[in-house]
Amino acid sequence: MASRTMLLVVFSGLAMASVILSWSSSAMAQQLDVGFYGKTCPKVEEIVREEMIRILAAAPTLAGPLLRLHFHDCFVRGCDGSVLIDSTAGNTAEKDAPPNQSLRGFGSVQRIKAKLDAVCPDTVSCADVLALMARDAVVLSKGPYWAVQLGRRDGRISIANETNQLPPPTANITQLIQMFAAKGLDLKDLVVLSGGHTLGTAHCSAFSDRLYNFTGADNAGDVDPALDRSYLSRLRSRCVSLDDNTTLAEMDPGSFLAFDASYYRLVAKRRGLFHSDSSLLADAYTAGYVLRQATGLYAADFFRDFAESMVKMGAVGVLTGGQGEIRKKCYVIN
Ligand code: HEM
Structure with a gap:
């Protein structure tokens, strides 16, 4: 009898644990979502792609820089668009730190953000724009396609010194x-x-x-x-x-x-x-x-x-839900 009760306790404990596990993993999965803008900006991918075709037709060498921008964004404070923020009188931003001085493509990011805002104002984050542009840069260079998980929010902090988290080319x-x-x-x-x-x-x-x-x-x-x-x-x-x-x-x-x-x-x-x-x-x-x-x-x-x-x-350290903001201009916090 005692051992039956034990078994029951163990089983109900396991069942509870698996409910908690599946609940927490589905909560995690909901953080970013391929269909995040399905209702709020259904044409987001189409708009980014069309503009990327134009951008790369005019400047084919931008494919590399646009992929690199997303990498440098994600490695510092997570993929939160912090790499795009301009320095201010009181703050030197990531953008102006040595590893980022060779980044290019900022104008193209803002150009796409403006196109998106004309159709769905204040909806798509700059961090998501970067993730989509990186994917399209690869696809348009004859590389692989992947479904981009969306729903990142933009950060409000960008600190030059934090770029020491980016691996240097001298790294072993x-x-x-x-x-x-x-x-x-x-x-x-x-x-x-x-x-x-x-x-x-x-x-x-x-x-x-x-x-x-x-x-x-x-x-x-x-x-x-x-x-x-x-x-x-x-x-x-x-x-x-x-x-x-x-x-x-x-x-x-x-x-x-x-x-x-x-x-x-x-x-x-x-x-x-x-x-x-x-x-x-x-x-x-x-x-x-x-x-x-x-x-x-x-x-x-x-x-x-x-x-x-x-x-x-693309999921490293992302801000979601009510965190951060949807930046109006990618280079300045709201
Ligand atoms: C593994 C550690 C990495 C190191 C140490 C590193 C370092 C660098 C450096 C020093 C440059 C040259 C910048 C310049 O002088 O203009 C560069 C360029 C580049 N990196 Fe990396 N990188 C790394 C990983 C990555 C990753 C993970 C990606 C993207 C998935 C990436 C994509 C690129 C691209 C596309 C360029 C060319 C940018 C251009 O054409 O202007 N890198 N990287």
Whole structure:
């Protein structure tokens, strides 16, 4: 009898736990929702997409920057549009911190926000606009599609110093793993999202230490040993000195406007542009992923993985419900 009562207690405890679990996971799932603007701004995706087609037709090189904007937004205070806010007399915002000084595309974000506000005023957050633009930038560059979860609210705080949460191009694998883990992103997300470097360009200054002054010894032989020697010479002829901070280099030369898996072929050949890219070869799991993708046979897996990791990154630290605000202008809090 006693054992029957015990069993009953255990079962009802389990049932209660599973009710709580399913309740809390459905509450979590409701935080962001693919159909969030279904009633309030049903044409949101169409409007963003049409405008993105126009923007990229006029400036194809903006695809990379628009993807990067969403990443830099999500890694600092979550995906809350804080990267878009202008500095004020009393506050230096994220935008003006060194890692963000090379960001581009702010004008396009505001342009799309204004288009949306003309149809559904004060409804769509700037953080959601960034998430949609990043997805469309990838799709329009022949990359994968994913359904963007929506309902992010805009933050009211943007602090330059907090950009120290963004991984620097000099990062080694331990730092990269830690900085991604701090955002709830794992090793797979790290190696998959690094594949975003299939798009776009970088300033010489982001990697010239690898070519001229890797350890600080500042002599001709002071190069990053992780960099392929013939690629090094090629990069040196493009970036002629340590002080060059204006010249751009394609990150995935030959296909920097196309989203594909060729980034991994480069990294496998020790031709990743940043030390952080080459660091992916220093961990067994990430190296395994790089080498598999470098065969060129599994691009469909990379596309699926990238879509999954972008959804995950897009949910980092989001504000929802009554938190934050819907900013009227993306560059200034209401
Ligand atoms: C893993 C750590 C990462 C590091 C250390 C890193 C670092 C950098 C740096 C230094 C640049 C060059 C900026 C310039 O000089 O103009 C850059 C560009 C870029 N990054 Fe990353 N990044 C990382 C992850 C990511 C992720 C997760 C994404 C997106 C999913 C991404 C997308 C891009 C894109 C598209 C560009 C090109 C931007 C342009 O064309 O202007 N990066 N990244």
